[in-house]
Amino acid sequence: MKYFKLIRRNLFRNRLRSMMTLALIAVIFFFVATLLSILELFNRFEDQGQGTNRLVVQSSISLANPLPYAYEQKIREVPGVADVCKLQWIGAYYKEKKNFFANFAVDQDRMESVFADYRIDPKQMADFKADRQGCIVGTDLVKRYGWKIGDRITLKRQIFPYDPELTIRGIYEHPVNTAALYYHMSYHNEAIPPMMKDHVNTFWLSVKDPSKNAAISQQIDAMFKNSEFPTETVTEKQFQASFMAMMGNIKLLFGSISTCAVFMVILLAAITMSMSARERVTEIAVLKAIGFEKGLVMTLMLTEFSLLTFAGGALGVLGAKLIYMVVPMGKVTQGFLVGFQIFPMTALLALGSSILVGLIAGGLPAINATKMSVVDGLRRVV
Amino acid sequence: MALVEVKEVHKVYKRDSFEVPVLNGISLSVGEGDFLALMGPSGSGKTTLLNLIAGIDRPTRGTIAVDGREISNFSETALAGWRARHIGFIFQMYNLIPVLNAFENVELPLLLTKLSKKERREHVETALRIVGLADRMKHYPRQLSGGQEQRVAIARAIVTDPSILVADEPTGDLDAKNAAETLDLLQHLNTDFKKTIVMVTHDPKAAGFARRTLHLEKGQIIEDTANGARAQA
Ligand SMILES: Nc1ncnc2c1ncn2[C@@H]1O[C@H](COP(=O)(O)OP(=O)(O)OP(=O)(O)O)[C@@H](O)[C@H]1O
Ligand SMILES: [Mg+2]
DSSP: OTTHHHHHHHHTTTHHHHHHHHHHHHHHHHHHHHHHHHHHHHHHHHHTTTTTOOEEEEESSOTTSOEETTHHHHHHTSTTEEEEEEEEEOOOEESSTTSBOEEEEEOTTTHHHHOTTSBOOHHHHHHHHHOTTEEEEEHHHHHHHTOOTTOEEEEEOSSSSSOOEEEEEEEEBOSSOOSEEEEEHHHHHHHSOGGGTTEESEEEEEESOGGGHHHHHHHHHHHTTTSSSOEEEEEHHHHHHHHTTTHHHHHHHHHHHHHHHHHHHHHHHHHHHHHHHHHTHHHHHHHHHHTOOHHHHHHHHHHHHHHHHHHHHHHHHHHHHHHHHHSOHHHHTTTTTTTOOOOHHHHHHHHHHHHHHHHHHHHHHHHHHHHSOHHHHHHTTO | OOSEEEEEEEEEEEETTEEEEEEEEEEEEEOTTOEEEEEOSTTSSHHHHHHHHHTSSOOSEEEEEETTEEGGGOOHHHHHHHHHHHEEEEOTTOOOOTTSOHHHHHHGGGGGSOOOHHHHHHHHHHHHHHTTOGGGTTOOGGGSOHHHHHHHHHHHHHTTOOSEEEEESTTTTSOHHHHHHHHHHHHHHHHHHOOEEEEEOSOHHHHTTSSEEEEEETTEEEEEEEOSSOOOO
């Protein structure tokens, strides 16, 4: 484009100002990309139940209230239920409290059937089932602690009065839940005191026809309504969402910080751009006198402004991308942000908004500068 | 027929609630190849009249025709295109774009044409050669003297080969030597390249380079004289 030279030269007209604006936009977009990626990560966790159509039976009183094993057979008899798998949240940690990750006791014989989306080598699965103290772990955990199959690990107790002593028998792959550990429900049940035995905090069900989920849930909850242990049956997505409910506030906070940051960058860019436009009033009048149409002058200015903000945005997003490739956020946040990265969609969103920032911030200055008549613009010199 | 026909032109500026009459019924014609100097006291309306002829302002009343076409009726877009083809501008403060070098400044009006990059280069080099600055193509305005800047501006004005050059006090900011050189250049363009020139000036010596001098006072023409013997630099 033959006008590009003019645009480029104008971009570097005031080098210091351009560089400072660029740096400022880059820093702000670094944070925007980070916050948006954290939000995206949360959303992915919430969405991990999507598409699996599992149902979760939990106590209607609280998640900490256990349900008796006896429920499993009754639930299994409900029409539409394909299979049932007991799952108990253990909440133990590895070596030190800061090494926290999700760990569960799972019905080792039902896991494959109900949690079919957890991909694992069949040989490893068989080894896991065969070892009463065996466990399987997610790919990210293996990376984090440098584990390998055959390693013996001991978890430290938090809720239950024993330290699980385990041997890693398999490594599973999952699109979202990459940092959890599962061991035998039977080992757990033997290790806990008699009064706790034969109870579990959730049953996970696979269903034959997901469209019947509502009816199945109702029937299960009705069955236990007047018992000592009433239940609440929800979809996996709802379960994850309620588990992440406390995240709701964090999401709102991060969302508003991002919005504020973009708004701030618009204001700051608008100040720089109106300064830059005001300095050029005479030049713009000269261009128009020579025969440049208003629309062309405006296009040139807006291209220049959005190039500047886009360059800043790109710098910030790229910087974030590179930094999080080196800095293991999962470790830094003690397992809170496992699998964190600048997601491609987030990067695109941030880059798109950086262009928008240029157009919005530069719009008014560009309109004001170009709408002035040639005569008035020229008179400003003398 | 004359190249420029100004008929009964009035220009009134509205300032807040009251009106300021600036031009009061001006009629004049400028023939092809003429070199016209506009003189008169400050505020008499010289710049205003020049701007009307150049098509960057519109008369309140009256008509202006250039080359037989009524430019006061043109739309803003049409007028911009018309200026690009027919008018070359020369300003008192040169008004070069500071971020572009001499070559790029002169090339600016050609960007609006369909000329190829190579053709543009040829035109720019020719224009700069005419003003005697072929060796300063890569210089930026701040690296040029005032006289050189004005010559680059003149090259920019002639590069599209327009029919009319308008110059508002082109020597107003130059010392005597540079002023004389600039006027000499304008005269050269008028004599050898048949450019029609309308120039506003305060300086009777500068006006002496023109073929004809028009005196304005309070928005009216009070004197219109042909210069017998033209000055030489
Ligand atoms: N945009 C405008 N709004 C209001 N008044 C204006 C405007 N432009 C010019 N004028 C007035 O019109 C009058 C003539 O202005 P003009 O610039 O044509 O004078 P001039 O003869 O070129 O003067 P000078 O020699 O000082 O350049 C002046 O009184 C000026 O204040
Ligand atoms: Mg004037």
